[in-house]
Amino acid sequence: MNDVIASHKDRDTLMEAPMQLKNDRYLRALMRQPVDCTPVWMMRQAGRYLPEYKATRAQAGDFMSLCKNAELACEVTLQPLRRFKLDAAILFSDILTIPDAMGLGLYFEAGEGPKFESPLSSYAQIDALAIPDPEDELGYVMNAVRTIRKNLNGEVPLIGFSGSPWTLATYMIEGGSSKAFTKIKKMAFADPRSLHLLLDKLADSVILYLNAQIKAGAQSVMVFDTWGGVLSPRDYKLFSLQYMHKIVDGLIREHDGQRVPVTLFTKNGGMWLESIAETGCDAIGLDWTIDIADARRRVGDKVALQGNMDPSMLYAQPERIEQEVELILDGYGKGSGHVFNLGHGIHLDVPPENAGVFVDAVHKLSVKYHQD
Numbered sequence: 001m002n003d004v005i006a007s008h009k010d011r012d013t014l015m016e017a018p019m020q021l022k023n024d025r026y027l028r029a030l031m032r033q034p035v036d037c038t039p040v041w042m043m044r045q046a047g048r049y050l051p052e053y054k055a056t057r058a059q060a061g062d063f064m065s066l067c068k069n070a071e072l073a074c075e076v077t078l079q080p081l082r083r084f085k086l087d088a089a090i091l092f093s094d095i096l097t098i099p100d101a102m103g104l105g106l107y108f109e110a111g112e113g114p115k116f117e118s119p120l121s122s123y124a125q126i127d128a129l130a131i132p133d134p135e136d137e138l139g140y141v142m143n144a145v146r147t148i149r150k151n152l153n154g155e156v157p158l159i160g161f162s163g164s165p166w167t168l169a170t171y172m173i174e175g176g177s178s179k180a181f182t183k184i185k186k187m188a189f190a191d192p193r194s195l196h197l198l199l200d201k202l203a204d205s206v207i208l209y210l211n212a213q214i215k216a217g218a219q220s221v222m223v224f225d226t227w228g229g230v231l232s233p234r235d236y237k238l239f240s241l242q243y244m245h246k247i248v249d250g251l252i253r254e255h256d257g258q259r260v261p262v263t264l265f266t267k268n269g270g271m272w273l274e275s276i277a278e279t280g281c282d283a284i285g286l287d288w289t290i291d292i293a294d295a296r297r298r299v300g301d302k303v304a305l306q307g308n309m310d311p312s313m314l315y316a317q318p319e320r321i322e323q324e325v326e327l328i329l330d331g332y333g334k335g336s337g338h339v340f341n342l343g344h345g346i347h348l349d350v351p352p353e354n355a356g357v358f359v360d361a362v363h364k365l366s367v368k369y370h371q372d
């Protein structure tokens with residue numbers, strides 16, 4: 001009942017959220033328009049490395065309760081922006097909301113990561129899965145998006161996100177995190193019909209989910225393909241990229257008169273940049289295993305690039321962090337089209353001050369790459 005009231009309230013008040021951004025360099029860089037300096041944000045910017053996050057999470061009880069409470073999800077989205085001069089906010093949620101809404105029973109076991117009560121193993125189970133209605137079973141995510149957009153008050157854009165079909169399928173079939181991915185690979189090679197049915201349903205679900213996030217106020221969207229890099233080149237195209245391509249084709253690309261840029265991130269996907277760029281995405285997220293100068297040479301002006309400092313570099317001394325930022329900025333070279341980021345999520349035991357050193361270094365050291 002309270003959720004219903006909150007959702008109507010948020011829908012009305014979103015009208016008050018300003019259209020014009022005070023800081024739009026994140027969106028400009030994704031569209032390769034001139035910027036004054038390189039924008040920066042961090043994946044898992046809200047997370048266990050911040051004491052204020054731990055306090056709010058304790059208040060919520062557990063991780064999913066935090067995701068399902070729009071006010072608290074908004075609070076943890078904004079916490080890192082109060083500490084650091086980030087150029088974008090990322091919705092606080094998780095990629096596993098879709099499988100949870102499909103009825104697989106998501107839970108988090110301390111120290112073991114996400115788990116599902118009912119993992120998938122047969123065609124019949126996959127055939128029986130329904131595509132979730134984003135404003136119903138996933139309505140709590142849309143409420144969070146509306147609440148965050150309103151509270152951001154036009155400061156910086158809000159990034160919405162989803163997992164890629166392949167990455168979501170790994171969790172749904174393995175039953176949680178995996179190292180060898182034997183169950184999903186067994187299905188891929190011994191029973192491809194079942195896996196393709198699942199991937200296709202997930203692609204349809206992701207399209208509906210991301211489009212609903214865009215309508216609720218997300219100004220840019222990202223698809224996280226955390227596990228695409230465990231496939232061979234041929235199987236990556238068949239089981240992962242094909243479905244991300246379908247998603248890019250199905251997304252709202254312009255909303256309220258503004259372009260909504262889409263970024264695809266495949267961890268360990270550096271060898272497939274040209275193919276990823278061909279999906280028609282606006283930007284590619286890079287992990288740290290590829291040289292950003294090579295990446296830019298290979299994609300040319302086709303897409304913007306996001307990345308790509310090793311998250312473990314945040315354990316280093318300030319001078320070493322600054323040196324690494326400079327090397328990456330120099331690798332990308334002059335001009336717009338680069339969003340600075342870590343190559344993956346921030347580690348939970350990183351000192352918060354080091355994240356601040358990183359963000360400030362990007363802004364300070366990048367100015368010269370955007371002059372004349």
Ligand SMILES: Cc1c2[nH]c(c1CCC(=O)O)Cc1[nH]c(c(CCC(=O)O)c1C)Cc1[nH]c(c(CCC(=O)O)c1C)Cc1[nH]c(c(C)c1CCC(=O)O)C2
Pocket residue numbers: 042043044045046047048057063090091092093094095096110111112113114161163177224226345
């Ligand atoms: C694979 C994946 C997941 N979730 C996500 C991915 C794709 C990106 C990536 O590769 O990291 C994406 C994600 N997860 C979370 C966000 C929110 C935005 C942000 O802060 O960056 C985003 C964008 C919050 C979260 N999602 C999670 C946390 C930590 C939860 C906590 O303990 O408070 C956060 C802040 C939980 C989570 N959720 C997932 C894992 C593996 C874990 C870690 C579990 C553990 O180590 O105990 C699945």
